[in-house]
Amino acid sequence: MTWKKLLFNKKELQLIGTLNGGQSFRWMHNKDSGEWTGVFSKTVWKLKEGDDYLQYKVVGSLIKSPSGNEQNEKDNDVFGNLLQNYFRLDMNLGDYYKKWSESDELFKRACEQFYGIRMLNQEPVENLFSFICSQNNHISRISSMVEKLCTYYGEEICNHDGVTYYSFPEVEKLAQPKVERELRDLGFGYRAKFIQKSAAQIVEWGGVDWFNSLKDMKYQNARAELMKLFGIGPKVADCICLMSLNHLEALPVDTHVYQIATQNYLPHLKEKKNISEKTYAEIGNHFRSLYGDLAGWAHTVLFCADLQKFRQNVIEDPDKKKVRKKRKH
Structure with missing residues (x-):
C-alpha cells in the first residue's frame, strides 16, 4: 500500500x-x-x-x-x-489542554512543548500482558519480552526489510499450562507465572468478552475486577483501565509519579517511605480533582515532560518553527 x-x-x-x-x-x-x-x-x-x-x-x-x-x-x-x-x-485535545492549563500552572508550562500527547486506545490483552512484563523492568527489556511473546505465540503477519513481524498472541495461547515453563526458559522470571495464571483466569471468565464487560463498569469496579487477576496490583490495573478500557480518570502511580506529586503538589507525602494504599489513593484523587474525568490523560503529559529521555530530545514547535531544548523541571 x-x-x-x-x-x-x-x-x-x-x-x-x-x-x-x-x-x-x-x-x-x-x-x-x-x-x-x-x-x-x-x-x-x-x-x-x-x-x-x-x-x-x-x-x-x-x-x-x-x-x-x-x-x-x-x-x-x-x-x-x-x-x-x-x-x-x-477528541479535540486542544480544548482539553486549555482546560487543564487553566487548572494547573505546571501543566500550562509543560504543554508548551509537549503538545499533542495522545492517550492510545490499545487492545486490552496486549496492554495487560505488556504491563505484566513492565513490572520492575526497563523499557528495552520490556520491549524484548513483548516481542518474545509475539514471536513464540502470535501469528506471523509479514516480513519487511528482513524483519518478521508477528501479532500479539490471543489470550488462549498464553493460558496453556506449558507456557509458564516456556517463558521461564525465555528469561521472564517470576512474570512467567503471572502471565500464564492470569491468562487462564481471563479465559475462564470469558476472554475478550470479559474485558469488554469492564468497559461498561464504573472505573473503581473495573479496577477491582482486574486486581483479582494473578499478579495484578493497583498500578497495572490502572494502566489497563486508562489505556484500553476507556476509564480515562484512572491514574497509575509509580515512584516517578509519586515524585512529581510530592515535589509539585503534595509535599507532605515526602516523609512517606513507600507508596501505601492510602498514599496511592491520595495522589490519584488529587489529580482527579485537578483535571477531572480525563485526569489519567492529563497526568501522562506531565509524566512525559518530566522523563529524563525527553528532556534530552529536541522538538520543533509546529507554529514557531524553531528548535529548542526542553525545559528542565
Missing part, C-alpha cells in the same frame, strides 16, 4: 511523546527518515508526521480485506478508522 494521509492540526498529535512515552512497547523510530514502524490490530504500520497530516502506510495485515485479497481504496477506510480509534483523534 502507498502512503496515505489523515488530516488534522499538527498540535493534535506528537508521535515521539505518544509512541515513546511508555504506553506501548512495539514502536521503533528511525531518526534518519522520521518514520515510526509498529504493530497493532494484527497490522504492521509505518507512520510519519507532516505539517498538517499524519502519513501512514500498511506494510502487512492479517485483517481480512473487505474487497478480497487485494487491498484497494475502500480498505483505506478500514485502516484509517483503526488509526483514528488508536490515537483517539475524535
Whole structure:
C-alpha cells in the first residue's frame, strides 16, 4: 500500500511523546527518515508526521480485506478508522489542554512543548500482558519480552526489510499450562507465572468478552475486577483501565509519579517511605480533582515532560518553527 494521509492540526498529535512515552512497547523510530514502524490490530504500520497530516502506510495485515485479497481504496477506510480509534483523534485535545492549563500552572508550562500527547486506545490483552512484563523492568527489556511473546505465540503477519513481524498472541495461547515453563526458559522470571495464571483466569471468565464487560463498569469496579487477576496490583490495573478500557480518570502511580506529586503538589507525602494504599489513593484523587474525568490523560503529559529521555530530545514547535531544548523541571 502507498502512503496515505489523515488530516488534522499538527498540535493534535506528537508521535515521539505518544509512541515513546511508555504506553506501548512495539514502536521503533528511525531518526534518519522520521518514520515510526509498529504493530497493532494484527497490522504492521509505518507512520510519519507532516505539517498538517499524519502519513501512514500498511506494510502487512492479517485483517481480512473487505474487497478480497487485494487491498484497494475502500480498505483505506478500514485502516484509517483503526488509526483514528488508536490515537483517539475524535477528541479535540486542544480544548482539553486549555482546560487543564487553566487548572494547573505546571501543566500550562509543560504543554508548551509537549503538545499533542495522545492517550492510545490499545487492545486490552496486549496492554495487560505488556504491563505484566513492565513490572520492575526497563523499557528495552520490556520491549524484548513483548516481542518474545509475539514471536513464540502470535501469528506471523509479514516480513519487511528482513524483519518478521508477528501479532500479539490471543489470550488462549498464553493460558496453556506449558507456557509458564516456556517463558521461564525465555528469561521472564517470576512474570512467567503471572502471565500464564492470569491468562487462564481471563479465559475462564470469558476472554475478550470479559474485558469488554469492564468497559461498561464504573472505573473503581473495573479496577477491582482486574486486581483479582494473578499478579495484578493497583498500578497495572490502572494502566489497563486508562489505556484500553476507556476509564480515562484512572491514574497509575509509580515512584516517578509519586515524585512529581510530592515535589509539585503534595509535599507532605515526602516523609512517606513507600507508596501505601492510602498514599496511592491520595495522589490519584488529587489529580482527579485537578483535571477531572480525563485526569489519567492529563497526568501522562506531565509524566512525559518530566522523563529524563525527553528532556534530552529536541522538538520543533509546529507554529514557531524553531528548535529548542526542553525545559528542565
